[in-house]
Amino acid sequence: MATQNTPFPFIGKLGNLIGYRRNKKYFLRSMPEIVRQTRATRRAAQRFGMASKKGALIRSAFYGKLDVRADTSHINRLTKALIPSAGNNTKNIIGFRFNKHTGTDRFFALAPRLSADGILHIPSQTLPAFKDINMLEVKVIATRISFATHQVVNTQSDVLIIDSRKSFSGASFSVDVPGKGTLVVTLQVRGLKDNLPSGNGRSLAADIVAVQPPQTGQVFHKPAYLQHPISNETSNTVYPHFLPFVIQRE
Known part of the structure; x- marks a missing residue:
């Protein structure tokens, strides 16, 4: 560590030197020639x-479609949720809040559920009473993301207005977005006062409420012949016996 004795001290890289400030003084240190990484460090970096990369793709899928202004920490929070499985288990992001200060559970105590037939159900329940809210704008955004090709395949959204002063008998939304890839469903709820957005900063929430991995199906290819044919005992005719290969794919 060396002190910078110059009228124009700097902070950052300059060639193979790094300038930095500590206790109102400026110092220099040289960059290491070799950066050694352990196997665990390399795996963590990977x-x-x-x-x-997957977090950025998820964010891009909902960019411009959500009305909530995601707080500045949402990028790191989403990446952190994906790190344990290296992004392979996208179900880890179920419950992720784009606005960390408010979740959709503030409006719906009974959480929505995704059925196998591609329908998102919000159960019948008693809605909470708010002083500055008398209506709820519910938006469901479903997107199909192919992480294999790194692209957003398709996106659809539906909006429902609910009078929060009346009995809520539940609602259903079709989220069966066509295409191949992972289905990610986000529920956005915005509190309204006489059809106008409430001035309350906690009246807008958007959470990822469901994730459905790619469906695998059976694919049959041309038959593969066995080495030993099977004889027909009645006609002495030899027929090649075959079995189809079966593989799994998205």
Whole structure:
């Protein structure tokens, strides 16, 4: 560590030197020639890179479609949720809040559920009473994301207005977005006062409420012949016996 004795001290990289400030003084140190990484460090870096890439793709899928202003921490929070599985288990992001200060559970005590037939159900329940809210704008945004090709395949959304002063008998939304890839469903709830957005900063929430991994199906290819044919005992005719290959794919 060396002190910068110059009229124009700097902070950052300059060639193979790094300038930095500590206790109102400026210092210099040289960059290491070799950066040694352990196997665990390399794996952690790989997991972070994969999670960061998938997180960016998820954010891009909902960009411009959500009305909530995601707080500045949402990028790191989403990446952190994906890191444990290196982004391979996207179900880890169920419950992720784009606005960390408010969740959709503030409006719906009974959480929505996704059925196998591609329907998102919000159960019948008693809605909470708010002083500055008398209506709820419910938006469901469903997107199909192919992480294999790194692209957003398709997106659809539906909006429902609910009078929070009346009995709520439940609602259903079709989220069966066509295409191949992972289905990610986000529920956005905005509190309204006489059809106008409430001035309350906690009246707008958007959470990822469901994730459905790609469905695998059976694919049959041309038959593969066995080495030993099977004889027909009645006609002495030899027929080649075959079995189809079966593989799994998205």
